[in-house]
Amino acid sequence: MKKSPFVSIVMPAHDAEAFIVESISSVQQQTHENWELLVIDDASHDQTAKIVEDLMAEDDRIKLHSLPANQGAGFARNIGIKASKGDYISFLDADDLWKPHKLKTQLDFMAREKVYVCYSSYELMDEDGKSLVKKIEALEELPFSKLLKANYVGNLTGIYDASHLGKIFCPLIRKRQDWGLWLLAVKKAGGARGITEPLATYRVRKHSISANKWEMLGYNYKVYRKVLGFSALKSGFWMLLFLWEQFMVKSRRKVDLK
Numbered sequence: 082m083k084k085s086p087f088v089s090i091v092m093p094a095h096d097a098e099a100f101i102v103e104s105i106s107s108v109q110q111q112t113h114e115n116w117e118l119l120v121i122d123d124a125s126h127d128q129t130a131k132i133v134e135d136l137m138a139e140d141d142r143i144k145l146h147s148l149p150a151n152q153g154a155g156f157a158r159n160i161g162i163k164a165s166k167g168d169y170i171s172f173l174d175a176d177d178l179w180k181p182h183k184l185k186t187q188l189d190f191m192a193r194e195k196v197y198v199c200y201s202s203y204e205l206m207d208e209d210g211k212s213l214v215k216k217i218e219a220l221e222e223l224p225f226s227k228l229l230k231a232n233y234v235g236n237l238t239g240i241y242d243a244s245h246l247g248k249i250f251c252p253l254i255r256k257r258q259d260w261g262l263w264l265l266a267v268k269k270a271g272g273a274r275g276i277t278e279p280l281a282t283y284r285v286r287k288h289s290i291s292a293n294k295w296e297m298l299g300y301n302y303k304v305y306r307k308v309l310g311f312s313a314l315k316s317g318f319w320m321l322l323f324l325w326e327q328f329m330v331k332s333r334r335k336v337d338l339k
Contacts, residue, residue, distance in 0.1 A: 086188050088116040088240070089167030093157035095123040097175035098132055100284065103210075104175050105136055105143065113184040119164055120175070121157035122147045129175070155251035155258030162248055170248070171240035172259075176284045178206075179237070183280040187240050190276060197245050198266050198273035201238040201280040204338060208286055217283070218334045219275030225268045229319065230326035232260035233334075234273065237281045241266045252308040257300040261308040279338075 090108055094101055101120075108118050122130045122145060130147055137143045146160055154174075162170060169188070173179060187199045200223075205213040220233055227233065236259040241249060246269050252261035267273045301323055305316035 085113070085115040086168045087166065088113065088169045088171060088184055088188070089161070089165030090116055090118045091158050091161030091165065091170065091172050092118060092120045092175055093123055093154045093161070094120055094125065094129050094133070094175035095151065096125045096127045097129045098125075098127040100176035101129060101132055102136070104173060104177060105133075107178040108173065109140060110181045111179065111184050112182050113188060116142060116184065117165070117167065118143045119161040120145050121161050123153070123157045124148050124151040153255050155253060155255070158258075159250045162250055165243070165248070168242070168244040169240055170243045172236050174237060176286065177237045178282040180280050180282075186276065186278070186280060190274070191240075191242065194274060196274045197242040197270040198263070199240050199276065200234045200273060201276040202278060203235045203238050203281040203283050204279045206282050206284055208284060210284070212338070213285065214338045215335055216279050216338050218336055219277055220334075221275050221277060223267065223273040223275055225264070225272065228264055228267050228273075230322050231331045232257075232263065233331065234263040235281070235283065237283055239263060241270070246270055252304070254300060254303050254307065256297065257304050261304050264304070264308065
């Protein structure tokens with residue numbers, strides 16, 4: 082009998098006591114049961130670490146790494162990636178949810194289609210967990226050239242084959258580091274494939290709506306300049322392409338749930 086793939090799930094967490102039990106529960110409900118969950122507590126001030134410790138006592142697949150000072154989600158994810166032992170590496174933030182068949186669907190698809198990077202559509206809910214009756218629809222084919230224009234990989238759905246690609250880490254920038262990771266992974270894999278069925282649910286937080294858009298654009302520029310090593314002129318050119326893609330093309334991927 083063929084060995085069941087072992088999946089490492091990396092979950093950064095900061096002051097996540099309100100949501101983390103539900104997020105971890107969505108991992109425990111996976112129909113694919115051969116996994117480890119690496120929770121990286123990024124110097125929380127609340128009961129996040131204590132909650133995870135209590136869950137660890139009941140499920141030895143859950144592991145906790147605590148950081149002494151807040152370093153940001155990218156740094157925390159890298160701690161998890163470094164400690165991971167899985168054939169595949171995937172990600173879930175401490176306030177988002179997976180559908181029970183998420184891992185099995187992707188692993189079966191990747192084995193059948195010989196895919197090394199996979200992601201999917203995902204649904205949206207509000208901060209209280211109520212469905213917004215919307216989804217972000219995944220592209221079925223994602224070449225590196227398309228991902229360069231905007232981040233089409235919902236990080237809560239992304240998974241890569243570390244046994245083939247090796248461990249791929251987040252660039253050490255405070256934000257947009259998930260996009261940087263998927264750019265590196267997709268470039269190395271020669272493309273990614275998307276599953277149009279929603280396999281996860283993203284929690285739209287109130288603070289994320291009011292994020293400083295100019296600051297975020299600055300981090301986009303850093304992806305081109307620092308992560309990909311583009312010249313200042315080339316980075317500026319790609320920023321223009323990004324703005325068009327983000328607001329005129331990618332925005333159309335947000336559609337009503339049927």
